[in-house]
Amino acid sequence: MLNVLIAVAVATWFTIAYPVLRRRLAVRLPSADAPVFWPLALTVVFAFMPLVFTVPREDGNAVLEQGLTASNVVTVVLTGLTALYLVVKIAADRRILLLPFAMPYLPFTLMIAMNGVSAAWSIVPTYTLYRTAELAVFTLSSILIFDRPDIRHRLADLLAIVTLAWLVSVTPEILKNLASGIVFSSAKNNMMPLVCALLGFATVFGPPNRRRGRYLVLAAAGFIIAGSAASTGALIAVGPALMIASRRPGIRLAGVILVLVSIVVFLFLMVGLSSFPALLDALSVVLQKPREELANATGRGQFWPTFIAATKDHLLGSGYSAADRFVQLLIPTTGLADELGRDAVFITSSHNMFLSAWAGTGLVGLGFALVTLIEPIRFASRADRGTRRLVACLILMLALNGMTTPGLFQDWNVNVLAYVAVLAAARAARREAEALARLDEPAVAPPSADEVQRERRRAIGRTWPAA
Numbered sequence: 001m002l003n004v005l006i007a008v009a010v011a012t013w014f015t016i017a018y019p020v021l022r023r024r025l026a027v028r029l030p031s032a033d034a035p036v037f038w039p040l041a042l043t044v045v046f047a048f049m050p051l052v053f054t055v056p057r058e059d060g061n062a063v064l065e066q067g068l069t070a071s072n073v074v075t076v077v078l079t080g081l082t083a084l085y086l087v088v089k090i091a092a093d094r095r096i097l098l099l100p101f102a103m104p105y106l107p108f109t110l111m112i113a114m115n116g117v118s119a120a121w122s123i124v125p126t127y128t129l130y131r132t133a134e135l136a137v138f139t140l141s142s143i144l145i146f147d148r149p150d151i152r153h154r155l156a157d158l159l160a161i162v163t164l165a166w167l168v169s170v171t172p173e174i175l176k177n178l179a180s181g182i183v184f185s186s187a188k189n190n191m192m193p194l195v196c197a198l199l200g201f202a203t204v205f206g207p208p209n210r211r212r213g214r215y216l217v218l219a220a221a222g223f224i225i226a227g228s229a230a231s232t233g234a235l236i237a238v239g240p241a242l243m244i245a246s247r248r249p250g251i252r253l254a255g256v257i258l259v260l261v262s263i264v265v266f267l268f269l270m271v272g273l274s275s276f277p278a279l280l281d282a283l284s285v286v287l288q289k290p291r292e293e294l295a296n297a298t299g300r301g302q303f304w305p306t307f308i309a310a311t312k313d314h315l316l317g318s319g320y321s322a323a324d325r326f327v328q329l330l331i332p333t334t335g336l337a338d339e340l341g342r343d344a345v346f347i348t349s350s351h352n353m354f355l356s357a358w359a360g361t362g363l364v365g366l367g368f369a370l371v372t373l374i375e376p377i378r379f380a381s382r383a384d385r386g387t388r389r390l391v392a393c394l395i396l397m398l399a400l401n402g403m404t405t406p407g408l409f410q411d412w413n414v415n416v417l418a419y420v421a422v423l424a425a426a427r428a429a430r431r432e433a434e435a436l437a438r439l440d441e442p443a444v445a446p447p448s449a450d451e452v453q454r455e456r457r458r459a460i461g462r463t464w465p466a467a
Contacts, residue, residue: 029102034147138417167221197394231399236265266400320365321410
């Protein structure tokens with residue numbers, strides 16, 4: 001009975017309460033146009049520091065039993081420094097605090113708030129609160145990076161800086177793998193392909209850029225070097241995205257149908273690729289990955305059922321990020337080890353953003369998973385064609401790539417950075433479109449003196465009753 005009440009409450013929230021809350025909380029603000037150096041530097045260092053310095057764990061619960069490692073401490077310090085920077089900026093201009101409540105950022109902001117609320121029933125409340133604070137801090141930092149009037153002209157430049165910073169941080173790994181003949185996935189990263197793809201989209205769909213050729217080469221090189229098979233497969237979303245970005249209803253509907261077909265094909269190839277040996281062999285050669293890894297989606301097909309079983313009775317989740325990181329607390333580890341082997345006991349992520357949303361905040365999380373993907377496309381529908389294509393391509397690739405990554409729903413990562421970047425571009429383009437629409441409106445002549453007098457007499461007649 002309780003589960004039925006929770007399901008009804010969540011459905012009511014998203015169909016009735018959420019639209020009302022969105023309208024009441026939404027604010028209209030000009031671009032932040034803050035200096036870009038410090039937020040970009042702090043955010044990039046935080047994003048790529050683990051690639052340079054990290055202390056590995058062998059036990060999924062080690063952070064609870066042994067405390068923080070040196071790399072964990074560095075991460076917390078970087079979060080604190082970024083929060084301090086934001087506090088200084090907010091003290092100078094309090095409007096910055098309202099930026100996350102502007103559309104189209106607002107749905108993601110509400111999701112972050114819900115993540116914080118889930119600490120009340122989290123299996124590790126402290127971890128949930130920290131991850132929520134981290135997500136809030138670096139989301140606002142990302143907004144300060146990209147929310148500027150000329151973002152459509154500068155988006156490719158900023159994304160190129162992020163891509164180059166990543167390439168520098170993984171240069172030793174790239175050189176080592178290139179020496180072994182490995183090109184695709186020479187610095188494997190499941191998140192960066194989305195940033196590189198967005199760089200390519202911004203270059204192609206955005207305003208003319210004198211570095212267009214160099215940025216396209218950089219985007220392609222970064223995408224290949226990151227070498228995620230799932231991200232490569234997610235490229236099939238580009239075709240449907242271009243159709244959804246059309247202003248013609250028939251083409252948009254066909255694009256939606258094609259998206260659903262693409263999702264089915266994508267999932268089938270993830271778990272059923274072994275049924276096509278010839279295709280499996282071809283992809284193994286092209287992607288330079290072992291057949292076994294491609295055949296079972298790097299083990300995801302094995303531990304997803306176990307992950308779902310561990311979280312199935314928690315309709316409101318078990319705490320943002322904590323249920324992902326400490327899923328072992330929800331299921332007996334002995335049974336997990338017997339079923340999947342000892343390595344499965346140390347699962348630290350579902351490697352699926354929809355499962356992460358479900359594990360963290362349950363049905364509410366799944367609702368926000370849909371809202372945060374649909375709202376940007378709807379918001380950008382009134383913008384220019386290039387922006388509509390940019391947003392649709394990024395969002396649909398994020399949805400498909402999120403089938404194998406935490407995406408937006410386990411922690412802050414460069415996928416969130418790319419997501420905020422495309423929201424900022426949509427916000428700027430929407431403002432430009434609305435300004436042009438106002439300029440196109442015909443001028444209205446002021447009323448004549450006789451018309452003013454007649455309106456006054458009508459107003460008096462409506463106000464006072466007849467004698």
